[in-house]
Amino acid sequence: IPRRRAQTVLIVLGLMLSTLIISAAFTTGDTVDYSIGDQAYSQLGHVDITVERKSDGNGSSALAASRDVPGDVYAAFKAALSNAKPPDVDGYMGVLYEDVPVVNPESRLSEPSVTFVGLDQDLLAAFPDVVSARTGEVLDVSSLAPDQVFMNESAADQLGGSPGQRIQVYINSVVHEFTIVDIVRDKVLTGTRDAQNREGLVSRLDTLHSLFGNDRVNFIAVSINGGVRDTLSAIDPTEGELKALFRQNNLGLDMGDSKKDGVDLAEQFGNFMTTFFLLLGLFSIGAGMLLIIMIFVMLAAERKSEMGMARAVGMKRGHLVQMFVSEGAAYNVFSAMIGAGLGVLVAFSLAYMLAAIFSEFGISITPHVTARTLVISYSLGVVLTFLTVTFASWRVSFLNIVSAIRGLDDQRHARVRRRTRWVWILLGIPALVVPPLGIWMIMRKGLDIQWGVILSIGGALLGALLFFLGLQTGEAFPFALGFSLVGAGSARLMTIFKAPDRPVYTAMGLGLVIFWGLLAGRRLEFVFGEFNAGIEMFFLSGVAMVTASTFVLVYNSDIILAVVSRAGGVFGSILPALKTAVAYPLDNRFRTGMTLAMISLVVFSLTMMSTMNLNFDKLFLKDESRGGWDVQVEENRNNPIANLPESLSAAGSSLPDRFLAVGRIEMEGGFNAVEVRSREDAKFQNYLVKGVDDAFVDGGSIPLQARARGMASDSAVWDALKTQPDVALIDDFAVRSGFGPQEFSLAGVQIKDNVFDPVPLEVRDPVSGRSRQLTVIGIIAFGSSSNFQGVFIGDRTFREVFGEPEFSVHYVALADPGESKAAAREIESSLLTAGAQAKSLKEIADKNQALSRNFLYLMQAFMGLGLFVGIAAVGVIAFRTVVERRQQIGMLRAIGYKRSMVALSFMIESSFVTLLGLFAGIGLGIWLSYFLVTSKEFPGDSSSYFVPWVQIAAIGVFTFVASLLMTWIPSQQAASIPTAEALRYE
Numbered sequence: 001i002p003r004r005r006a007q008t009v010l011i012v013l014g015l016m017l018s019t020l021i022i023s024a025a026f027t028t029g030d031t032v033d034y035s036i037g038d039q040a041y042s043q044l045g046h047v048d049i050t051v052e053r054k055s056d057g058n059g060s061s062a063l064a065a066s067r068d069v070p071g072d073v074y075a076a077f078k079a080a081l082s083n084a085k086p087p088d089v090d091g092y093m094g095v096l097y098e099d100v101p102v103v104n105p106e107s108r109l110s111e112p113s114v115t116f117v118g119l120d121q122d123l124l125a126a127f128p129d130v131v132s133a134r135t136g137e138v139l140d141v142s143s144l145a146p147d148q149v150f151m152n153e154s155a156a157d158q159l160g161g162s163p164g165q166r167i168q169v170y171i172n173s174v175v176h177e178f179t180i181v182d183i184v185r186d187k188v189l190t191g192t193r194d195a196q197n198r199e200g201l202v203s204r205l206d207t208l209h210s211l212f213g214n215d216r217v218n219f220i221a222v223s224i225n226g227g228v229r230d231t232l233s234a235i236d237p238t239e240g241e242l243k244a245l246f247r248q249n250n251l252g253l254d255m256g257d258s259k260k261d262g263v264d265l266a267e268q269f270g271n272f273m274t275t276f277f278l279l280l281g282l283f284s285i286g287a288g289m290l291l292i293i294m295i296f297v298m299l300a301a302e303r304k305s306e307m308g309m310a311r312a313v314g315m316k317r318g319h320l321v322q323m324f325v326s327e328g329a330a331y332n333v334f335s336a337m338i339g340a341g342l343g344v345l346v347a348f349s350l351a352y353m354l355a356a357i358f359s360e361f362g363i364s365i366t367p368h369v370t371a372r373t374l375v376i377s378y379s380l381g382v383v384l385t386f387l388t389v390t391f392a393s394w395r396v397s398f399l400n401i402v403s404a405i406r407g408l409d410d411q412r413h414a415r416v417r418r419r420t421r422w423v424w425i426l427l428g429i430p431a432l433v434v435p436p437l438g439i440w441m442i443m444r445k446g447l448d449i450q451w452g453v454i455l456s457i458g459g460a461l462l463g464a465l466l467f468f469l470g471l472q473t474g475e476a477f478p479f480a481l482g483f484s485l486v487g488a489g490s491a492r493l494m495t496i497f498k499a500p501d502r503p504v505y506t507a508m509g510l511g512l513v514i515f516w517g518l519l520a521g522r523r524l525e526f527v528f529g530e531f532n533a534g535i536e537m538f539f540l541s542g543v544a545m546v547t548a549s550t551f552v553l554v555y556n557s558d559i560i561l562a563v564v565s566r567a568g569g570v571f572g573s574i575l576p577a578l579k580t581a582v583a584y585p586l587d588n589r590f591r592t593g594m595t596l597a598m599i600s601l602v603v604f605s606l607t608m609m610s611t612m613n614l615n616f617d618k619l620f621l622k623d624e625s626r627g628g629w630d631v632q633v634e635e636n637r638n639n640p641i642a643n644l645p646e647s648l649s650a651a652g653s654s655l656p657d658r659f660l661a662v663g664r665i666e667m668e669g670g671f672n673a674v675e676v677r678s679r680e681d682a683k684f685q686n687y688l689v690k691g692v693d694d695a696f697v698d699g700g701s702i703p704l705q706a707r708a709r710g711m712a713s714d715s716a717v718w719d720a721l722k723t724q725p726d727v728a729l730i731d732d733f734a735v736r737s738g739f740g741p742q743e744f745s746l747a748g749v750q751i752k753d754n755v756f757d758p759v760p761l762e763v764r765d766p767v768s769g770r771s772r773q774l775t776v777i778g779i780i781a782f783g784s785s786s787n788f789q790g791v792f793i794g795d796r797t798f799r800e801v802f803g804e805p806e807f808s809v810h811y812v813a814l815a816d817p818g819e820s821k822a823a824a825r826e827i828e829s830s831l832l833t834a835g836a837q838a839k840s841l842k843e844i845a846d847k848n849q850a851l852s853r854n855f856l857y858l859m860q861a862f863m864g865l866g867l868f869v870g871i872a873a874v875g876v877i878a879f880r881t882v883v884e885r886r887q888q889i890g891m892l893r894a895i896g897y898k899r900s901m902v903a904l905s906f907m908i909e910s911s912f913v914t915l916l917g918l919f920a921g922i923g924l925g926i927w928l929s930y931f932l933v934t935s936k937e938f939p940g941d942s943s944s945y946f947v948p949w950v951q952i953a954a955i956g957v958f959t960f961v962a963s964l965l966m967t968w969i970p971s972q973q974a975a976s977i978p979t980a981e982a983l984r985y986e
Contacts, residue, residue: 011331011335011876012331012335012338013335013868013872014288014292014295014869014873015291015292015295015331015335015385016335016336016338016339016342017287017291017865017866017869017872018284018288018289018339018384018385019336019338019339019340019343019377019378019380019382019385020340020342020343020346020865021278021281021343021865021866022278022281022285022339022384023339023340023341023342023346023347023373023374023377023381024277024281024344024346024347024862025277025278025281026274026343026347026373026377027343027344027348028273028274028277028347028350029273029274029277030347030368030370030373031270031347031348031351031354031366031368032266032269032273032365033267033269033270034266034366035266035363035364035365035366036266036270036363037263038366039266039363039364040263040266041228041229041263042228043187043192044188045127045128045129045187045188045228046090046126046127046128046228047129047188047189047221048224048231048234048235048238049221049224049235049238049239049255049256049258050219050222050255050256050258051069051077051092051219051220051222051242051253051254051256052218052220052254052255052256053068053069053070053252053253054246054252054253054254068216068217069094069218069219069253070216071214073251074094074217074220076249077220077253078092080246080248080249081245086238086241086245088224088225088238088241089223089225089238090126090223090224091123091125091126091127091222092126092220092222092223093119093120093124093126093220093221094119094120094123094205094217094219094220094221095117095118095189095205095217095218095219095221096118096205096218097115097117097191097193097218098116098118098171098208098211098212098637098638099115099636099638100113100114100169100170100171100636100638100835101113101114101169101170101636101639101832101833101834102114102155102167102168102170103167103168103170103832104159104161104167104168105167106160106165106166107159107160107161107165109159109160110159110832111158112636112828112832112835112836112837113199113636113835113837114155114169114201115191115193115197115199116149116201116203116208117189117190117200117202117208118203118204118205118206118207118208118209118217119141119189119202119203119205120217121141121142121206122142124140127189127223129187129188129189129190130150130189130190130202131184131185131187132182132184132185133153133156133182133183134182139182141202141204142204144204146207147176148178148179148181148203149179149180150181150184150190150202150203151167151182151184151200151201151202152185152187152190152192152198152199152200152201153183153184153186154192154199154200155191155198155200156183158199161183162180162183163183164180165179165180166179166180167179167180169201170833170834171211171212171638171639172638172639173639173834175833176211178201186198189221195363205217212638219256222242231259232263235259235260239255239258242255243255280605280859280862281862281863281865281866283539283542283601283605283866284863284865284866286543286601287601287602287866287869287870288866289384289388290594290597290598290601290869290873291594291598291869291873291876292385292388292389293391293392293395293594294590294873294876294877295392295876296324296389296395296396297392297395297591298591298877299324300324300396308401312401320393320396320397321390321393321394321397324392324397325386325390328392329386329389331389332382332385332386332389333382336382337378339381340377340378340381344369346862346865347369348367350858350861350862351365351366351367352365352367354858357854357858456489456490456492456493457493458489459485459488459489459492460486460488460489460490460493463483463484463485463486463487463488464486465482466478466479466481466482466485467479467482467486468482469482471528471529474529474530474531474532475532475533476519476531476532476537477533477534477536477540479528480519480540481540483515484515484544484548487508487511487512487515488508488547490508491507491508491551502555502556505552505554506555506556508548508551509548509549509550509551509552510548510552512544512545512547513545513548513549513552513927516541516544516545516928517928517930519531520537520541520928520932520935521930521931521932521934521935522752522935522936522937523931538605538608541928542604542605542608542924543601545604545924545927546597546600546601546604546920547597549920549923549924550593550597550920551593553596553920554589554592554596557592591877592913595870595873595874595913595917596913596916596917597917598866598869598870598873599867599870599913599914599921599959600920600924601866602863602864602866602867602870602921603917603918603956604921604922604925604928605863605925606863606867606921606925607921607924607925607926607929607955608925608929609856609860609863610860610948610951611925611929611933611946611948612929612933613948614946614951615929615933615938615944615945615946617853618946619782619783620783620786620845620848620849621845621846622783623817624701625703625781625783625786625787626787626841626842626845627700627701627702627703627784627787627788628661628700628702628813629787629812629813629841630812630813630814630817630820630823630840630841630842631811631812631814631823631824631838631839631840632809632812632838632840632844633809633824633827633831633837633838634807634809634810634836634838634839635808635809635810635834636807636834636835636837637806639834639835639836640807640808641831641834641836644656644662644812645659647834648827651830651831653830655826655827658814658815658816658823659812659814659815660813660814660815661695661698661699661700662695662699662810662811662813663692663693663695663696663698663699664692664695664795664808664810664811665691665692665693665696665808665810665811666690666693666798666799666805666807666808667688667689667691667806667807667808667809668765668802674687674688674689674764674765674766675687675763675764675765675766676744676762676763676791677764678744678746678748678759678760678761678762680762682747684762687744687791688789688790688791689763689791689793689798689802690792690793690798691793691794691795691796691799691802691805692792692794694722697719697721697722699813700811700813702714702718702784702788703780703783704717704729704778704779704780704781705735705754705780705781705939706753706754706755706778706779707754708755708756708757708759708776708778709756711777711778717729717778720777721793722794725796725797725800726772726773726774726775727774727775727776727777727793728761728763728774728775728776728777728791728792728793729776729777729778729779729780730761730778730779730791730792731784731785731788731789731790732779732782732785733782733789734746734791735749735751735779736751736782746759746761747759749776749779751936751939756779758775758776759775759776760774760775761773761775761776761791762774763791764801765801765802765803768803770800770801771801772801774791774793780792781939782939783939786845786848787844787845817842820840820841820842821842821843823838823840824838824839824840824843825838864955867955867958867959867962870917870959871959871962871963872966874910874914874963874966875966875967877910878906878910878966879970904971906970907964907967907968907971909967910966910967911960911963911964911967914959914960914963915960918956918959918960922952926947930945933945
């Protein structure tokens, strides 16, 4: 270790990268878990349980679904709890939410949708959550006069509000003035419902009942004895006691979301992020393991004579293994410690990037790490590296003593006569499926390479078992892994029995690359049937294809050398340096192959992610994904808009003159307000259901992914909504698993279907219990589903099932779609007092894709850490090469090579290997992504495929320049070695 300090540093850096990836992934999970959990605690405050109106479904969120509790039921609830309150209940309180537009005349700012909160002034004692943002003092809502309110911090930021100002609230187009008494912190009880609806006003419950003419509450908040963070263990038993109380008194109430649900969701999301980052980091971890193996093979090569002498004087092979494992453990203990610490720093950097990405959505990300994460990351890093070191040490312990002492290559060949070579090759094929035959082959011939035969036959046999297992179960992972193992094992077995290397490995490599492309593109289904595949196939495909391509490149290296040699005068005076630079890495296949694999593996993953991201961008941002509409106008629930053009004209706007069409969609709350199911034996699931009017059908052109059998065109499907009361359309997310927040999945339609048999669907109002049997006759195209998600039915059918809609969303088609942003601003300003919120559909799509794009950039940055593994490998090889080739450098100088030519030769050598790895990784990424994008399962036009050349070029330039910088120091060292000293070196 002290003899090669620079090399030791590179070894430690290489060994620590796997631990760094693991530590960064776990710390990112800690950060997300802590941030979302802390937000749940801080916003919910003393609200531990919510109670809402009972439904026959699976329950829903009281904060989102507006499943209101009538006044008489609320009174009965208070009476029941006053007689038999569960022991852990500290208090309860009715809460009313109403959305209102607010104007601040003094600041001349307005907000179209602010949550006006009414709190039961008689039951505030258990909820000290209305806290002054200025003084930290708990405020008394019951002290407010009918024309006084508290404003939360988010609303104050948007409206420029401050204590003492008068604001205007519009309810049913009537203006009401209120005085701001104080600014309070953002809480659920002060109007912060979620990350995107944060602005709120707070007043007494009786004040809101008087203003809105009702006596209901949206939900009942329940507080448990204790503080904000120490009540989780009591939530489940208290909910059970409350449910029993509801049944005894026939209250028709049920549990809504609780604080425990929010904290559990935070933990689940944190675990998801940990798993996701670990999966993406597998490419870098795999590259790191390859680097470890290569490092120890190089260490063994440096000490070959020493090892031969040790074996000659009696040291056993096991002692060599122990020696290398001990050295590896010394590296490992310190490198894992450094890696765990640096992983935390990387995760904190990722946290700040995540905070910037999600800041506009009101999600606060705070870096956080736990002691458990540090211990687990360090331990996993040590164990993973130790196992890899042990394997590498076992591998290098196989040596020929005489060859090692003389410093010669270990030439161990199978004693198979030339005339019987092909007999043994033919026998090797049935040996793959008949293990006794393989064992007999080894015993009969007494081969020197028994381990190679055993591993080849064993790998091929395991592959065959996995292959047939995949065929039987329909799972892609064992099928593809098995096929790859059979191919690799067969090729290795054939070369052991003296089949020529190049044609065997070339055929195997090209065959596997083609196989993986066809498998990813679903081009093999007509032979093997359909397979289920998940994200794990991304990693497996990368490893298999990179391994296969590395064999092709390494075993056709002489062709590359011949091409360079015949280039002749093109390179002029640098041709000698170029030839020597190319010849050495091609002569050391193991090192070159390992470095190629490391670089290719990471570049492949980055290319794949960039390419798939671009193709999804193109899909979602296409003009046709907006279905012919340009602006979306969501009306305020308390200020409905009967006719959008007339309302705009009455407000003095001339914008309706530029409208081509105006349509309306009626809705009943969010995901949790409506329930659907596609089979009679299935449970109802929450999902969006929307009623469309005739104008929306006539004015739009939303494309469909699939149509029911018998429907001649997309327009025929949409027209059926106007004339047939029991038909429906649904978005593609309901067919395609893994997209959207919903749990519901439509049965009876496959992703690849363009035509399908009509599918039954039942929709239900969970409050009234009314339901309707419908028939799905169309699937909205994937690109449009992000703008038009849910079940679409005629507005008349919608009202028959759900009654009057809670609110409507109006859609506008403009004569000039390029004016959509300006038109949205004009609509919102013209209908300010009505509280309408207008948005450009193109702007919504751009914003959503920007969020997705930035998140994927973050993922690419994390995966790009693996590039440092390949760069470290280039550096290790460069430093080692200077030591190994001192005599060669002396000979080159003696025959006329200048210092600059020696340095150039080393630089070109590293560049050659790096460029091979780059081109292989980029080519494989484009190859696989092309088959994925043009497959029937990709949600878009199979003839469209886009490549992000700029991003790929940036990845390539960074990797190439970094490898040159890593080679600069050893190349200068090589050039500065005196000729005489180099020739005397042994």
